[in-house]
Amino acid sequence: MPGDPHPCHDDLTVTQETAATLPDGRRVTRWTFGSARHVTVEVLDLGARLQALHVPDANGRRANVVLGCDGVADLLGEAAYLGATVGRYANRIAGGVLPLDGATHHLATQDGGHTLHGGPDGFATRLWDGVVVRSGRRVGVRFRLHSPDGDQGFPGALDAEVTYLLDPAGDLSISYRATTDAPTVVNLTNHAYFNLAGERCGTVLDHLLRVEANGYLPVDARLIPLGQVEPVGGTPFDLRGASRIGDQLAAGHPQVRRAAGFDHNWVLDGTGFRRAAVLVHPDSGRRLDCLTTEPGIQVYTGGHFDGSLAGRSGRPYWAHAGIALETQHFPDSPNRPDYPSTVLRPGEEYRSTTVYRFSAE
Template sequence: MTLPDGRTVTRWTFGSAEGVTAEVLSLGARLQALRAPDRQGRQANIVLGCESADDLLGAASYFGATVGRYANRIADGALPLGGTVRRLATQPNGHTLHGGPDGFATRLWDGVAVREGRRAGVRLRLHSPDGDQGFPGALTVEVTYLLDPAGELRIGYRATTDAPTVVNLTNHAYFNLAGEGDGTVLDHLLQVEGDHYTPVDGELIPLGPFEAVAGTPFDLTEPALIGGRVHEDHPQVRLAGGGFDHNWVLRGEGLRRAAVLSHPASGRRVECLTTEPGLQVYTGNHFDGSLAGRSARPYPAHAGIALETQHFPDSPNRPEYPSTVLRPGEEYRSTTVYRFSAA
């Protein structure tokens, strides 16, 4: 793949022909494809993605990408830090989303194939200069994808800075366990290990306090049919455009289970583990069929679901939320694991 300015995008492919195989692109340190067997051993790509450079720099820029410097939203592009308020680059709605309009998803990362024991994959690096999209401090970022023969994909993030800044990185893959371009995820089951979530306003900025999921469509403490929940008449579901686009407050600390997504028809299942305090679940509410993926089939509403491990949205403006500040001499570290199986 070649970008409009003539630069070449590198692709790495690793995994097992009979098991799980991953493709990663240097553009956006992006998980471009992930092939996994169903209960009959039939392979399918289970993440949404496009092959056009124009799409990957435009409407599909977040698909599978490493997003940052700050994943999710920062209200009004306002970053209070060190007694002053920095003005960040914003999207047309006036807020900063996923690091700004020219965030990490649109950058070419440097990468090298790596192997650690039985795991194989790729390590990608990016330098984000001081003032990039308005963020202070020069940031050096590293993302490592490692896949083992059992079908466990481990994504490790590291970052250092030369001045105080904020960091919140995630992967923005959209899963469809039936197969990329094969209908919607409304027939999938989802469980999330969280008893609370962060309600939002009409622009999807957190209101602040956590709210219990009990008695709401957000109660995913047991596996629930996605189609049954996103069609419930609840004000928060309506605000998100007919589905989820919300952060769950995860139980516990350290690397632990955050969610389980399964597709009964194919038997495919993915267990998500993370060291992060939150999980943003987005059910592709605003897909409208105008974008077609690698299958050449258009993506309708709910064509995929993103499970974005993260710190909470707008944390820099919410001192009661876990801090996302990174200072010189410190190292940002985060791990997310996706375990794939079929039964």
């Protein structure tokens, strides 16, 4: 119920309320957790979705820094991916073809005949089961979803879990787990679009972006990786030093033109939990460090926004209104044996963790 508080350590609190009602009568629940003096997070059980993130700037002024919508029609339609947990397979699988253990599975498709983010009825449009959780000084919400065998064409029944936890310092961790009863593929990520100026404040072209990667995956006209990892040196994809996003997109590179900006996978340096990217808005001083266990990060600069979708502030979202930093395995990995495997088998557990660390400078 609205205003039902769950007190937490270090002044971190959680409240729960009904945010909307689906066409079939089921209620969509919103949890809000954090500190009124620092970072506050809003998540929905529809799509296990990060709906808002209120973060202070260098002068302590708070703003919501992720794009989001309230209307159910938007959340089930044009805004389905905004902030959502996407799967069973994030990103693209070419032609909806999944070869696995000598068999070929034909997946549900969209996006020009490909499977994108798990198919037309992927995890982003599902109502997950959510509960409040605490871990030490951290507080948040854990979501669970059962995906039956054959869901969108994927083999094996999958039990998925995503946990959002915020600590008093402003670190938001997103941890994923999954198990299966038959061999399948899994690749989960969060699809938040960030604008550190505030979700109502224009584009991210003035943001500075750094990506800890020496290589990236060029794509064809369908935005499917061509295959080989290419070095970033001498291209707009060289973000090893902080670079103004607008300058990189204006460079006229064929790959940038093809994707109307960035919509590419960077092959991250190193292994284990480490920093993947840093995003800074110089005017506000807000800084986001993205850390992950994943081998890649899909950077998407939102070139498809055309003003037809309005955010929670009522302002329309135009091209480059936000930037997605999607930590994940590589696109089309099931069809690329040379890429890190996304296969999950019975008795194994899929695990992945990403942290969004907020600060001001």
